Amino acid sequence: MWSVAEDVWVMGHLLLLSLQDIRDRELSFAVLLEFLGTGLICAFVTGTEVCLWPGMTLLLLAAASGEKIGYGDGWLILGMGMWCSAEEIVSVLLMGCVLCTGAGILRKEKELPFVPFLTAGYIAGRYLL
Incomplete structure (x- = not known):
């Protein structure tokens, strides 16, 4: 039951942020x-291990590339590292x-909003593969 609630929470955020990325080309x-905060609280309460390295790597790439990769994506x-395993995050990426x-x-x-593609990757990995 808890897994379904987590999945709905992650999917809802991905869909909302996808719409923002398409419309505004930036994320709230x-x-x-x-x-990120709710994921951290959930991980703490459930004792789940968090995965920080993919997000930290993307934030460093955003800085190094002059934000060709957006900070919002990082x-x-x-935030996904609070909810998903490293394997899931790498697969989604x-x-x-x-x-x-x-x-x-x-x-x-050459420039497209990236979050809708992350959302599609999450859906494919979660429900299709």
């Missing part, structure tokens, strides 16, 4: 902080990158 830091992955690259090639665009 308040929503990201709330996602904060989102950091890889699927998101493949989908985003494919869409960029098909649409002949």
Whole structure:
């Protein structure tokens, strides 16, 4: 039962942040902080291990690339580390990158909002694979 509630919580945040990313090309830091904070509290209460390295790596890449990768994407992955295992996060990132690259090639665009592709990767990994 708790797993379903967690999954709904993560999916709801991913969908909300996807819409923000498509519309505004930026993510609400308040929503990201709330996602991260509730995940940290949940992990503490349940004794679940958190996974920080994918999010921290993405935040460092955002800084090193002059924000070609947005800080919001790094904060989102950091928040997902409170809810998902390292394997799940890496899988979501890889699927998101493949989908985003494919869409960029098909649409002949170099800059696309990334969170919708992360959301698609999460859905694919959770429900289709």
